[in-house]
Amino acid sequence: ELKVEQNPLFLSMQEGKNYTIYCNYSTTSDRLYWYRQDPGKSLESLFVLLSNGAVKQEGRLMASLDTKARLSTLHITAAVHDLSATYFCAVDRGRGSTLGRLYFGRGTQLTVWP
């Protein structure tokens, strides 16, 4: 059974600080995703990581993937209040023709305070 573990589950950080969210998964996967969710809203896609060593950056967020360690990280640089949200990683459970079945971590609720 595929397990996706995220930590921390809750993160309270001061504006301007840096922090990393970790996502470990238990079996091989072809794709790993990071999403943001604001309260009462659906998911906003942040990154899709497809290969070992992949690194993607968008603004203050940077995601990386180590398929050998089955680990992805989401690094936050110089946090600002607008980044406050819940962040999910998700691993594709499918292979080949069954791709797209995502298994989500429990989410990291991020609060950025002044």
Place this chain on the structure above:
Amino acid sequence: GAVVSQHPSWVICKSGTSVKIECRSLDFQATTMFWYRQFPKQSLMLMATSNEGSKATYEQGVEKDKFLINHASLTLSTLTVTSAHPEDSSFYICSADDSGSLSYEQYFGPGTRLTVT
């Protein structure tokens, strides 16, 4: 990017009635769509894979007779919650894979909040 819509955005129904939720891909064709459920302050749980022109594939533990899925066209999948009960109250979200774009993105709809009284 590609857009997925859902209708309705929220619905309140009485226990024992059925509710239909629509998921549409607006600017792309989706041979496969996915249905998720999210309880308050919890993660998303994959319920089923909706396949255009064929039967849906349900995840373990999901009652296929209770959650009826129909994927009648390349842009529309529907989820019908039959004989709804209060424990079915949840946030239902669909997603679609724009397989034609090779972006590997999964596009999520805005969600439907179901409350069963």
